[in-house]
Amino acid sequence: MKPRHDTEKLALERAAIREFIRLFNSRHSVKLRLLYQHDRPDAVLQTSRGDKLGVEITHLFYDAAEAKALLGRPDGSLSGPVTLAHLIAQLNELIKRKESKKMAYDPAYPISLLIRNASPTFRLSEIWAARDHIRKPNDSFIDTWFLTRDGTPDWKLMNLDDLHTAGG
Incomplete structure (x- = not known):
């Protein structure tokens, strides 16, 4: 039996990849489908042209306290002052860490x-x-794709590869 953390991680990744x-698929003529989930990368997809695409999946939380609370394991710790700059710093660190792996x-x-983006803190x-x-x-x-909500x-x-080329 898999540890709870592994099962939870797999479920989070499956929800993210399905979305x-x-x-x-709603925006592109070449469609994707999930072939299987595994490690390194987390998912392998197949395009409607028959090509494979790996997807490494990660979740952005404001901080560890928010992650634990949102995953149903609050530990009573509190975040400091909540700032957008902190969330952006977390995002930048995630990108850097995943690129190195x-x-x-x-x-x-x-x-x-x-x-x-699993954090409901910022839209x-x-x-x-x-x-x-x-x-x-x-x-x-x-x-590099960013999946998030806007309220x-x-x-x-x-x-995110188009981020700095888009009009403001």
Whole structure:
């Protein structure tokens, strides 16, 4: 039997990849489907052209206290002053950490990075306003996707590779 953490992580990743596929397919002529989940990368997809695409999935939380609380394991610790700058710093650190780990992944197919914003602290519109402070992803991943909400239950999908080229 898998430890609770592994089962929980797999469920979080599956939810993120399903939402990613749904949103991606609604906007692109080349469709994606989940082939399987595993480690390094977390998911392997297949395009409607028959190509494989790996997806490394990570979740953005404001801090460890928020992550524990949102996952149903509050430990009583409190966050300091809540600032957008802190969330952006967390996002930049996630991007940097995942890029450095990418070297250990299967190079048999291209790999995208999917960052799911699990923090309800800030909306997409607020994060978008601070886009100049978000670290531009390097070329480690073919794409860097950001899955988040904007004050509604609906998920939004942005490609962070286009972040600094988009109009403001």
